[in-house]
Amino acid sequence: FSHHDSLILQHEAGSLMLEGSEPGGLSIYLSLVAKSQEAAVEFILKITNADSISHSIAPGFVFDAAIGKWGDGVFVSGNNSILRDTVLTAGQINTPVQIWEKATGAKGIGGEISFLTGDPEKVVIANWLDIQNDILPEYNLSTLRDLYDLVIKMYWPSVQLDANSDHEIRWKLSLIEPDFSSKAFMRWD
Secondary structure, three states: OOOOHOOOOEOOOEEEEEEEEOOOEEEEEEEEEEHHHHHHEEEEEEEEEEEOOOOOOEEEEEEOOOOOOOOOOOOEOOOOOOOOOEEEHHHHHOOEEEEOOOOOOOEEEEEEEEOOOOOOOOOEEHHHHOOOOOOOOOOOOOOOOOOOOOOEEEEOOEEOOOOOOEEEEEEEEEEEEOOOOOOOOOOOO
């Protein structure tokens, strides 16, 4: 959003909401809803076109895994731990995906991401430093770059949003049973 002062942050018991609108009729509603009985947080992004003409939109999320105390996380799709810069397209994403504290040995704490309104078209798994100022779906991939500070960029397919209509994306991050199966477990900090 070009006018950050137009964003409104609100909260209720168990929820955070961010609302904003851009000149030209597009507005967003982003909420994080705690699902305490499920040990989960649901992410909801609703984009509304209040304009009199249609607009093409491509929704996306940038998610910093930051798992554990100062932890970085490991992205797991199917049985594959991803340890280097990776871009997954729709057919390569084995859902639900998981995020763990460590890739080998006892994995530590973890979470599972479930896509509630359809899988993303593209998932970029990279380091925060390489992505922090780049919100575009294109990514300068380097298969030589090891992951040390996990960030996940998720992009859904572009849709035509007709006048006076909206589009919603929902996904959920659920805590899963931690794995402290080894006799010793060490965090880097």
